[in-house]
Amino acid sequence: MSTPLVFIDTETDGLHPGRKAWEIALIRRDHLGQTETHFFVGIDIRDSNPDALSIGRFWDRHPSGRKMAGLKALPDSVNLLTQHDAAKEVMRWTFGAHLVGAIPSFDAEIFARMLRSNGYLPSWHHRLYCIESIVMGHFGRPVGGLRACAEAVGVTVPDGAEHTAMGDARTVAEIWDVVMAGGAR
Numbered sequence: 001m002s003t004p005l006v007f008i009d010t011e012t013d014g015l016h017p018g019r020k021a022w023e024i025a026l027i028r029r030d031h032l033g034q035t036e037t038h039f040f041v042g043i044d045i046r047d048s049n050p051d052a053l054s055i056g057r058f059w060d061r062h063p064s065g066r067k068m069a070g071l072k073a074l075p076d077s078v079n080l081l082t083q084h085d086a087a088k089e090v091m092r093w094t095f096g097a098h099l100v101g102a103i104p105s106f107d108a109e110i111f112a113r114m115l116r117s118n119g120y121l122p123s124w125h126h127r128l129y130c131i132e133s134i135v136m137g138h139f140g141r142p143v144g145g146l147r148a149c150a151e152a153v154g155v156t157v158p159d160g161a162e163h164t165a166m167g168d169a170r171t172v173a174e175i176w177d178v179v180m181a182g183g184a185r
C-alpha cells in the first residue's frame, strides 16, 4: 500500500514566525479513495499582518472577519473551528501522509506549532512534496509560484479560487495529476 497523499493549503495572517492559519483545506488520497475537508479557524489577530489577511479576503470570507467588518453572517454551513479542534482535524487528516503543497514547509510549520500547542503530535511523513519544485524539475527551469505552475502545465484556476485554501489545494492536486501522470499539456 503506498503512502497516502494530502494536498494542503492554508490562508494565513502573515509570514512572521508566529503566523497562524485562519483557513485550512486538506484533500486526502489513500487506499480508501479521495476525501476533502475545509474549515476556518478562530484566531487571535493582535499580531496579524493586515495586508496578509487581505490577500485571502479574511474580512469577506472568515466568519469572525465578516463580523468585524460589519458584514452579514454566512450560512450556518460555514465551518469555524477552534484552534484545538482544528489541530485535532489536521492530525487526523494528515496522519502518515506525504503533504503536497506550494512550499508545504510553510504550512507544515504552522500545523506543527498548532498541533503541539494543543496537545497533538505532527504525524505526517517527514518528506514533504513541493509542487513548485516538482514543476521546476519537470521543465528543467524555475517556473514560479502556484499560478505560474498551473499555467505552465495547462491547469485552469477558476475565477475566485486563488488565495482560498480549497481553491489552492485543488490547484496543487490538479498540477500533481498532470505532472505525475506524465502528461503536462
Ligand SMILES: [Mg+2]
Pocket: 009, 010, 011, 162, 163, 164, 165, 168
Ligand atoms: Mg492559498
